[in-house]
Amino acid sequence: MASLKTRERILQASLALFNAQGLAAVSTHRIAAELGISPGNLHYHFNAKQLIVERLFRRFEERLELLNASAANVRAIDDLWLSLHLRFEAIDAYRFVYRDMAYLSGEYPPLGQRAQALTAQNLLAAKALCEALVAAGVIEATAEEAQMLALQIVFTTTCWLSFERLVPGRDALQQADPGLAAYYTLTLVSPYVSRESRAYLDFLRGKYLG
Amino acid sequence: MASLKTRERILQASLALFNAQGLAAVSTHRIAAELGISPGNLHYHFNAKQLIVERLFRRFEERLELLNASAANVRAIDDLWLSLHLRFEAIDAYRFVYRDMAYLSGEYPPLGQRAQALTAQNLLAAKALCEALVAAGVIEATAEEAQMLALQIVFTTTCWLSFERLVPGRDALQQADPGLAAYYTLTLVSPYVSRESRAYLDFLRGKYLG
Protein backbone atom coordinates (compact mmCIF):
# COMPACT_ATOMS: atom_id res chain seq x y z
CA MET A 1 0.00 0.00 0.00
CA ALA A 2 3.03 2.21 0.19
CA SER A 3 2.85 1.94 -3.59
CA LEU A 4 -0.39 3.85 -3.63
CA LYS A 5 1.31 6.58 -1.74
CA THR A 6 4.23 6.74 -4.16
CA ARG A 7 1.84 6.65 -7.10
CA GLU A 8 -0.01 9.60 -5.69
CA ARG A 9 3.19 11.47 -4.94
CA ILE A 10 4.25 10.98 -8.55
CA LEU A 11 0.98 12.46 -9.77
CA GLN A 12 1.21 15.43 -7.43
CA ALA A 13 4.82 16.19 -8.35
CA SER A 14 4.10 15.77 -12.06
CA LEU A 15 1.17 18.15 -11.89
CA ALA A 16 3.24 20.76 -10.10
CA LEU A 17 6.09 20.45 -12.59
CA PHE A 18 3.83 20.44 -15.64
CA ASN A 19 2.08 23.55 -14.39
CA ALA A 20 5.31 25.32 -13.55
CA GLN A 21 7.51 24.40 -16.49
CA GLY A 22 5.29 23.06 -19.22
CA LEU A 23 4.46 19.56 -20.36
CA ALA A 24 7.22 19.46 -22.99
CA ALA A 25 9.96 20.68 -20.69
CA VAL A 26 9.40 18.09 -17.94
CA SER A 27 11.00 14.68 -18.47
CA THR A 28 10.36 11.54 -16.46
CA HIS A 29 13.89 11.82 -15.10
CA ARG A 30 13.06 15.26 -13.82
CA ILE A 31 9.97 13.99 -12.05
CA ALA A 32 11.87 11.13 -10.47
CA ALA A 33 14.64 13.46 -9.35
CA GLU A 34 12.11 15.83 -7.82
CA LEU A 35 10.76 12.98 -5.71
CA GLY A 36 14.16 11.53 -4.90
CA ILE A 37 13.31 8.20 -6.49
CA SER A 38 14.95 6.42 -9.42
CA PRO A 39 13.68 6.60 -13.00
CA GLY A 40 13.27 2.83 -12.84
CA ASN A 41 11.01 3.11 -9.86
CA LEU A 42 8.92 5.73 -11.57
CA HIS A 43 8.61 3.40 -14.52
CA TYR A 44 7.37 0.69 -12.19
CA HIS A 45 4.41 2.87 -11.22
CA PHE A 46 3.74 4.44 -14.60
CA ASN A 47 4.97 2.61 -17.69
CA ALA A 48 5.01 5.82 -19.66
CA LYS A 49 4.83 9.55 -19.21
CA GLN A 50 1.69 9.40 -21.28
CA LEU A 51 -0.07 7.48 -18.50
CA ILE A 52 0.74 10.18 -15.97
CA VAL A 53 -0.62 12.83 -18.28
CA GLU A 54 -3.71 10.77 -18.98
CA ARG A 55 -4.43 10.31 -15.28
CA LEU A 56 -4.06 14.01 -14.54
CA PHE A 57 -6.21 14.90 -17.51
CA ARG A 58 -8.93 12.60 -16.23
CA ARG A 59 -8.97 14.37 -12.88
CA PHE A 60 -9.27 17.67 -14.69
CA GLU A 61 -12.19 16.35 -16.71
CA GLU A 62 -13.92 15.10 -13.58
CA ARG A 63 -13.53 18.41 -11.83
CA LEU A 64 -14.95 20.41 -14.73
CA GLU A 65 -17.77 17.94 -15.26
CA LEU A 66 -18.78 18.44 -11.65
CA LEU A 67 -18.88 22.20 -12.17
CA ASN A 68 -20.80 21.82 -15.42
CA ALA A 69 -23.45 19.78 -13.65
CA SER A 70 -24.33 22.68 -11.39
CA ALA A 71 -24.04 25.48 -13.95
CA ALA A 72 -27.76 25.60 -14.67
CA ASN A 73 -28.56 26.33 -11.02
CA VAL A 74 -27.19 29.86 -11.24
CA ARG A 75 -29.89 32.39 -10.34
CA ALA A 76 -28.09 35.64 -9.62
CA ILE A 77 -24.93 37.58 -10.36
CA ASP A 78 -23.20 36.38 -7.23
CA ASP A 79 -24.00 32.78 -8.14
CA LEU A 80 -22.42 33.46 -11.50
CA TRP A 81 -19.44 35.03 -9.81
CA LEU A 82 -18.95 31.97 -7.60
CA SER A 83 -19.39 29.61 -10.50
CA LEU A 84 -16.77 31.43 -12.56
CA HIS A 85 -14.44 31.64 -9.59
CA LEU A 86 -14.58 27.90 -8.97
CA ARG A 87 -14.06 27.21 -12.66
CA PHE A 88 -10.98 29.40 -12.85
CA GLU A 89 -9.61 27.74 -9.74
CA ALA A 90 -10.04 24.32 -11.35
CA ILE A 91 -8.45 25.41 -14.61
CA ASP A 92 -5.63 27.07 -12.72
CA ALA A 93 -4.98 23.93 -10.69
CA TYR A 94 -4.48 22.04 -13.97
CA ARG A 95 -3.31 25.00 -15.99
CA PHE A 96 -0.87 22.95 -18.06
CA VAL A 97 -3.83 21.36 -19.86
CA TYR A 98 -5.05 24.42 -21.72
CA ARG A 99 -1.72 26.20 -21.77
CA ASP A 100 0.04 23.29 -23.49
CA MET A 101 -2.99 22.06 -25.41
CA ALA A 102 -1.27 22.21 -28.79
CA TYR A 103 1.59 20.07 -27.57
CA LEU A 104 -0.71 17.77 -25.66
CA SER A 105 -3.03 16.98 -28.52
CA GLY A 106 -0.07 16.58 -30.83
CA GLU A 107 1.66 14.05 -28.58
CA TYR A 108 -1.44 12.27 -27.29
CA PRO A 109 -4.17 12.59 -29.93
CA PRO A 110 -6.79 10.74 -27.85
CA LEU A 111 -6.52 13.45 -25.20
CA GLY A 112 -7.02 16.03 -27.91
CA GLN A 113 -10.29 14.34 -28.77
CA ARG A 114 -11.36 14.29 -25.16
CA ALA A 115 -10.49 17.96 -24.80
CA GLN A 116 -12.84 18.70 -27.69
CA ALA A 117 -15.57 16.66 -26.05
CA LEU A 118 -15.02 18.51 -22.80
CA THR A 119 -15.30 21.83 -24.61
CA ALA A 120 -18.57 20.72 -26.16
CA GLN A 121 -19.84 19.90 -22.69
CA ASN A 122 -18.64 23.24 -21.36
CA LEU A 123 -20.53 24.99 -24.15
CA LEU A 124 -23.73 23.20 -23.29
CA ALA A 125 -23.34 24.04 -19.63
CA ALA A 126 -22.65 27.70 -20.39
CA LYS A 127 -25.69 27.83 -22.64
CA ALA A 128 -27.87 26.39 -19.89
CA LEU A 129 -26.37 28.89 -17.48
CA CYS A 130 -27.14 31.86 -19.73
CA GLU A 131 -30.65 30.66 -20.33
CA ALA A 132 -31.17 30.30 -16.58
CA LEU A 133 -29.97 33.87 -16.08
CA VAL A 134 -32.40 35.11 -18.71
CA ALA A 135 -35.23 33.11 -17.14
CA ALA A 136 -34.40 34.55 -13.73
CA GLY A 137 -34.49 38.07 -15.12
CA VAL A 138 -30.89 38.71 -14.21
CA ILE A 139 -29.90 39.48 -17.77
CA GLU A 140 -31.87 40.59 -20.78
CA ALA A 141 -30.81 38.97 -24.01
CA THR A 142 -32.26 37.38 -27.09
CA ALA A 143 -31.71 33.67 -27.63
CA GLU A 144 -29.04 34.53 -30.16
CA GLU A 145 -27.29 36.86 -27.75
CA ALA A 146 -27.45 34.28 -24.98
CA GLN A 147 -25.85 31.74 -27.28
CA MET A 148 -23.07 34.15 -28.17
CA LEU A 149 -22.56 34.97 -24.51
CA ALA A 150 -22.17 31.30 -23.68
CA LEU A 151 -19.52 30.97 -26.35
CA GLN A 152 -17.69 34.00 -25.01
CA ILE A 153 -17.77 32.65 -21.48
CA VAL A 154 -16.33 29.29 -22.49
CA PHE A 155 -13.73 30.96 -24.68
CA THR A 156 -12.69 33.20 -21.82
CA THR A 157 -12.56 30.56 -19.10
CA THR A 158 -10.58 28.31 -21.43
CA CYS A 159 -7.99 30.79 -22.66
CA TRP A 160 -7.77 33.64 -20.20
CA LEU A 161 -5.13 32.19 -17.89
CA SER A 162 -2.87 31.46 -20.87
CA PHE A 163 -3.38 34.93 -22.26
CA GLU A 164 -2.60 36.55 -18.95
CA ARG A 165 0.98 35.36 -19.23
CA LEU A 166 1.34 37.46 -22.36
CA VAL A 167 0.35 40.65 -20.64
CA PRO A 168 3.42 42.33 -19.17
CA GLY A 169 3.14 42.88 -15.47
CA ARG A 170 0.41 40.37 -14.74
CA ASP A 171 2.63 37.34 -14.77
CA ALA A 172 4.85 38.98 -12.20
CA LEU A 173 2.42 37.75 -9.59
CA GLN A 174 3.38 34.23 -10.64
CA GLN A 175 0.13 32.76 -9.49
CA ALA A 176 -3.12 33.65 -11.17
CA ASP A 177 -5.96 35.43 -9.40
CA PRO A 178 -9.21 33.57 -10.09
CA GLY A 179 -11.13 36.51 -8.72
CA LEU A 180 -9.71 38.91 -11.25
CA ALA A 181 -10.30 36.43 -14.04
CA ALA A 182 -13.90 35.99 -12.93
CA TYR A 183 -14.37 39.75 -12.84
CA TYR A 184 -13.02 40.05 -16.34
CA THR A 185 -15.46 37.40 -17.52
CA LEU A 186 -18.32 39.24 -15.87
CA THR A 187 -17.61 42.29 -17.99
CA LEU A 188 -18.74 40.22 -20.97
CA VAL A 189 -22.09 39.79 -19.32
CA SER A 190 -22.20 43.33 -18.05
CA PRO A 191 -23.96 44.98 -21.01
CA TYR A 192 -26.88 42.57 -20.67
CA VAL A 193 -27.40 42.76 -16.92
CA SER A 194 -30.80 44.17 -15.94
CA ARG A 195 -30.99 47.23 -13.69
CA GLU A 196 -32.11 45.27 -10.67
CA SER A 197 -29.04 43.04 -10.74
CA ARG A 198 -26.38 45.67 -11.19
CA ALA A 199 -25.57 46.07 -7.49
CA TYR A 200 -23.27 43.10 -7.19
CA LEU A 201 -21.52 44.05 -10.41
CA ASP A 202 -20.81 47.54 -9.09
CA PHE A 203 -19.51 46.06 -5.85
CA LEU A 204 -17.05 43.91 -7.82
CA ARG A 205 -15.99 46.76 -10.04
CA GLY A 206 -15.08 48.74 -6.95
CA LYS A 207 -13.16 45.80 -5.62
CA TYR A 208 -11.12 45.03 -8.75
CA LEU A 209 -10.68 48.40 -10.38
CA GLY A 210 -10.08 50.31 -7.16
CA MET B 1 22.58 34.12 -54.74
CA ALA B 2 21.01 30.73 -55.06
CA SER B 3 21.66 30.61 -51.33
CA LEU B 4 19.15 33.33 -50.75
CA LYS B 5 16.62 31.25 -52.55
CA THR B 6 17.33 28.18 -50.44
CA ARG B 7 17.30 30.28 -47.31
CA GLU B 8 13.89 31.57 -48.20
CA ARG B 9 12.62 28.12 -49.11
CA ILE B 10 13.72 26.88 -45.69
CA LEU B 11 11.78 29.66 -44.00
CA GLN B 12 8.66 29.00 -46.07
CA ALA B 13 8.75 25.25 -45.46
CA SER B 14 9.44 25.73 -41.75
CA LEU B 15 6.52 28.10 -41.40
CA ALA B 16 4.19 25.67 -43.14
CA LEU B 17 5.34 22.76 -40.99
CA PHE B 18 5.25 24.71 -37.74
CA ASN B 19 1.72 25.85 -38.51
CA ALA B 20 0.56 22.40 -39.51
CA GLN B 21 2.24 20.22 -36.90
CA GLY B 22 3.41 22.44 -34.10
CA LEU B 23 6.78 23.90 -33.21
CA ALA B 24 7.71 21.02 -30.90
CA ALA B 25 6.82 18.29 -33.36
CA VAL B 26 8.93 19.60 -36.25
CA SER B 27 12.63 18.75 -36.21
CA THR B 28 15.34 20.21 -38.40
CA HIS B 29 15.64 16.80 -40.06
CA ARG B 30 11.98 16.98 -40.94
CA ILE B 31 12.34 20.40 -42.50
CA ALA B 32 15.32 19.27 -44.57
CA ALA B 33 13.46 16.17 -45.72
CA GLU B 34 10.50 18.27 -46.75
CA LEU B 35 12.74 20.36 -48.99
CA GLY B 36 14.73 17.43 -50.28
CA ILE B 37 17.98 18.82 -48.93
CA SER B 38 20.37 17.35 -46.37
CA PRO B 39 20.38 18.26 -42.68
CA GLY B 40 23.94 19.45 -43.17
CA ASN B 41 22.88 21.86 -45.86
CA LEU B 42 20.13 23.20 -43.68
CA HIS B 43 22.66 23.74 -40.94
CA TYR B 44 24.78 25.73 -43.40
CA HIS B 45 21.95 28.21 -43.84
CA PHE B 46 20.72 28.27 -40.27
CA ASN B 47 23.12 27.20 -37.53
CA ALA B 48 20.23 26.35 -35.25
CA LYS B 49 16.53 25.75 -35.32
CA GLN B 50 16.24 28.68 -32.97
CA LEU B 51 17.43 31.02 -35.73
CA ILE B 52 14.67 29.86 -38.06
CA VAL B 53 12.07 30.44 -35.38
CA GLU B 54 13.53 33.81 -34.57
CA ARG B 55 13.42 34.93 -38.19
CA LEU B 56 9.79 33.85 -38.62
CA PHE B 57 8.83 35.51 -35.37
CA ARG B 58 10.38 38.75 -36.57
CA ARG B 59 8.26 38.70 -39.71
CA PHE B 60 5.21 38.12 -37.57
CA GLU B 61 6.13 41.09 -35.40
CA GLU B 62 6.64 43.30 -38.42
CA ARG B 63 3.30 42.38 -39.90
CA LEU B 64 1.40 43.10 -36.69
CA GLU B 65 3.30 46.31 -36.09
CA LEU B 66 2.20 47.49 -39.49
CA LEU B 67 -1.41 46.77 -38.63
CA ASN B 68 -1.07 48.42 -35.24
CA ALA B 69 0.19 51.60 -36.89
CA SER B 70 -3.06 52.05 -38.79
CA ALA B 71 -5.43 50.95 -36.02
CA ALA B 72 -6.22 54.47 -34.89
CA ASN B 73 -7.49 55.42 -38.35
CA VAL B 74 -10.63 53.33 -37.95
CA ARG B 75 -13.71 55.50 -38.34
CA ALA B 76 -16.60 53.13 -38.96
CA ILE B 77 -17.78 49.59 -38.39
CA ASP B 78 -16.61 48.41 -41.78
CA ASP B 79 -13.16 49.88 -41.12
CA LEU B 80 -13.15 47.90 -37.90
CA TRP B 81 -14.27 44.81 -39.75
CA LEU B 82 -11.44 45.15 -42.26
CA SER B 83 -8.90 45.84 -39.56
CA LEU B 84 -9.92 42.72 -37.64
CA HIS B 85 -9.99 40.67 -40.81
CA LEU B 86 -6.44 41.64 -41.74
CA ARG B 87 -5.27 40.94 -38.22
CA PHE B 88 -6.76 37.47 -38.15
CA GLU B 89 -5.20 36.76 -41.54
CA ALA B 90 -1.79 37.75 -40.20
CA ILE B 91 -2.17 35.71 -37.04
CA ASP B 92 -3.43 32.76 -39.05
CA ALA B 93 -0.47 32.97 -41.42
CA TYR B 94 1.82 32.60 -38.39
CA ARG B 95 -0.58 30.68 -36.25
CA PHE B 96 2.15 28.55 -34.65
CA VAL B 97 3.30 31.60 -32.70
CA TYR B 98 0.27 32.00 -30.44
CA ARG B 99 -0.78 28.39 -30.58
CA ASP B 100 2.60 27.13 -29.32
CA MET B 101 3.38 30.19 -27.21
CA ALA B 102 3.97 28.18 -24.03
CA TYR B 103 6.50 25.96 -25.74
CA LEU B 104 8.05 28.86 -27.62
CA SER B 105 8.66 31.03 -24.60
CA GLY B 106 9.93 28.04 -22.66
CA GLU B 107 12.49 27.09 -25.32
CA TYR B 108 13.44 30.58 -26.45
CA PRO B 109 12.89 32.96 -23.51
CA PRO B 110 13.92 36.08 -25.46
CA LEU B 111 11.05 35.46 -27.85
CA GLY B 112 8.72 35.15 -24.89
CA GLN B 113 9.80 38.62 -23.84
CA ARG B 114 9.22 39.99 -27.30
CA ALA B 115 5.80 38.39 -27.42
CA GLN B 116 4.93 40.28 -24.25
CA ALA B 117 6.18 43.51 -25.75
CA LEU B 118 4.12 42.85 -28.86
CA THR B 119 1.04 42.26 -26.73
CA ALA B 120 1.63 45.55 -24.95
CA GLN B 121 1.80 47.27 -28.32
CA ASN B 122 -1.37 45.51 -29.46
CA LEU B 123 -3.14 46.72 -26.34
CA LEU B 124 -2.12 50.30 -27.00
CA ALA B 125 -3.28 50.07 -30.60
CA ALA B 126 -6.60 48.55 -29.59
CA LYS B 127 -7.10 51.28 -27.02
CA ALA B 128 -6.45 53.95 -29.63
CA LEU B 129 -8.83 52.17 -31.96
CA CYS B 130 -11.63 52.10 -29.38
CA GLU B 131 -11.10 55.73 -28.52
CA ALA B 132 -11.26 56.63 -32.21
CA LEU B 133 -14.54 54.77 -32.50
CA VAL B 134 -15.95 56.64 -29.53
CA ALA B 135 -14.75 59.96 -30.95
CA ALA B 136 -16.34 59.14 -34.29
CA GLY B 137 -19.63 58.37 -32.56
CA VAL B 138 -19.63 54.80 -33.80
CA ILE B 139 -19.81 53.37 -30.32
CA GLU B 140 -20.94 54.79 -27.03
CA ALA B 141 -18.79 53.79 -24.10
CA THR B 142 -17.21 55.29 -21.02
CA ALA B 143 -13.42 55.48 -20.89
CA GLU B 144 -13.46 52.49 -18.59
CA GLU B 145 -15.64 50.49 -20.96
CA ALA B 146 -13.45 51.42 -23.93
CA GLN B 147 -10.42 50.21 -22.05
CA MET B 148 -12.11 46.90 -21.26
CA LEU B 149 -13.22 46.55 -24.86
CA ALA B 150 -9.65 47.03 -26.05
CA LEU B 151 -8.50 44.28 -23.72
CA GLN B 152 -11.24 41.98 -24.99
CA ILE B 153 -10.32 42.64 -28.59
CA VAL B 154 -6.66 41.87 -28.04
CA PHE B 155 -7.52 38.79 -26.01
CA THR B 156 -9.80 37.55 -28.75
CA THR B 157 -7.50 38.22 -31.69
CA THR B 158 -4.67 36.58 -29.81
CA CYS B 159 -6.41 33.41 -28.64
CA TRP B 160 -9.42 32.81 -30.85
CA LEU B 161 -7.72 30.75 -33.55
CA SER B 162 -6.23 28.45 -30.92
CA PHE B 163 -9.55 28.09 -29.18
CA GLU B 164 -11.34 27.27 -32.41
CA ARG B 165 -9.43 24.02 -32.65
CA LEU B 166 -11.04 22.94 -29.39
CA VAL B 167 -14.55 23.39 -30.70
CA PRO B 168 -15.71 20.16 -32.35
CA GLY B 169 -16.72 20.67 -35.96
CA ARG B 170 -14.90 23.90 -36.59
CA ASP B 171 -11.48 22.36 -37.03
CA ALA B 172 -12.92 20.08 -39.71
CA LEU B 173 -12.44 22.94 -42.14
CA GLN B 174 -8.72 22.68 -41.43
CA GLN B 175 -8.13 26.28 -42.37
CA ALA B 176 -9.51 29.08 -40.30
CA ASP B 177 -12.01 31.62 -41.58
CA PRO B 178 -10.77 35.11 -40.72
CA GLY B 179 -14.18 36.49 -41.61
CA LEU B 180 -15.95 34.38 -39.03
CA ALA B 181 -13.34 35.23 -36.42
CA ALA B 182 -13.76 38.92 -37.18
CA TYR B 183 -17.51 38.61 -36.88
CA TYR B 184 -17.14 36.92 -33.53
CA THR B 185 -14.93 39.75 -32.33
CA LEU B 186 -17.48 42.30 -33.51
CA THR B 187 -20.06 40.77 -31.20
CA LEU B 188 -17.95 42.04 -28.32
CA VAL B 189 -18.37 45.55 -29.62
CA SER B 190 -21.99 45.05 -30.56
CA PRO B 191 -23.62 46.14 -27.27
CA TYR B 192 -21.90 49.52 -27.51
CA VAL B 193 -22.60 50.33 -31.14
CA SER B 194 -24.74 53.42 -31.62
CA ARG B 195 -28.01 53.17 -33.55
CA GLU B 196 -26.65 54.95 -36.61
CA SER B 197 -23.86 52.41 -37.08
CA ARG B 198 -25.85 49.22 -36.68
CA ALA B 199 -26.48 48.69 -40.39
CA TYR B 200 -23.17 47.10 -41.22
CA LEU B 201 -23.38 44.91 -38.12
CA ASP B 202 -26.78 43.60 -39.18
CA PHE B 203 -25.43 42.91 -42.66
CA LEU B 204 -22.64 40.81 -41.17
CA ARG B 205 -24.96 38.99 -38.83
CA GLY B 206 -27.04 37.94 -41.80
CA LYS B 207 -23.94 36.79 -43.61
CA TYR B 208 -22.45 34.70 -40.81
CA LEU B 209 -25.47 33.43 -38.95
CA GLY B 210 -27.55 32.74 -42.05
Added chain:
DNA sequence: GTCTATATGCGGATAGAC
Protein backbone atom coordinates in the same frame (compact mmCIF):
# COMPACT_ATOMS: atom_id res chain seq x y z
C1' DG C 1 8.94 -1.55 -4.33
C1' DT C 2 13.06 0.23 -5.22
C1' DC C 3 17.44 0.29 -7.03
C1' DT C 4 21.48 0.37 -10.79
C1' DA C 5 22.68 -0.20 -15.28
C1' DT C 6 21.64 -0.10 -19.91
C1' DA C 7 19.27 -0.34 -24.52
C1' DT C 8 17.27 2.36 -28.12
C1' DG C 9 16.11 6.14 -30.72
C1' DC C 10 15.88 10.89 -32.00
C1' DG C 11 17.04 15.62 -32.42
C1' DG C 12 20.53 19.17 -32.69
C1' DA C 13 24.75 20.19 -34.22
C1' DT C 14 29.43 19.42 -36.52
C1' DA C 15 33.45 17.96 -39.72
C1' DG C 16 35.16 17.47 -43.84
C1' DA C 17 34.74 15.83 -48.81
C1' DC C 18 32.92 17.33 -53.24
Added chain:
DNA sequence: GTCTATCCGCATATAGAC
Protein backbone atom coordinates in the same frame (compact mmCIF):
# COMPACT_ATOMS: atom_id res chain seq x y z
C1' DG D 1 26.31 25.40 -51.53
C1' DT D 2 25.52 20.89 -50.93
C1' DC D 3 26.47 16.39 -49.61
C1' DT D 4 27.65 12.12 -46.39
C1' DA D 5 28.97 10.56 -42.15
C1' DT D 6 29.16 11.13 -37.42
C1' DC D 7 29.20 12.85 -32.57
C1' DC D 8 26.81 14.16 -28.51
C1' DG D 9 23.23 14.46 -25.34
C1' DC D 10 18.77 13.59 -23.74
C1' DA D 11 14.39 11.14 -23.01
C1' DT D 12 11.78 7.06 -23.05
C1' DA D 13 11.71 2.62 -21.84
C1' DT D 14 13.63 -1.95 -20.15
C1' DA D 15 16.25 -5.77 -17.59
C1' DG D 16 17.50 -7.76 -13.76
C1' DA D 17 19.58 -7.46 -8.93
C1' DC D 18 18.28 -6.45 -4.16
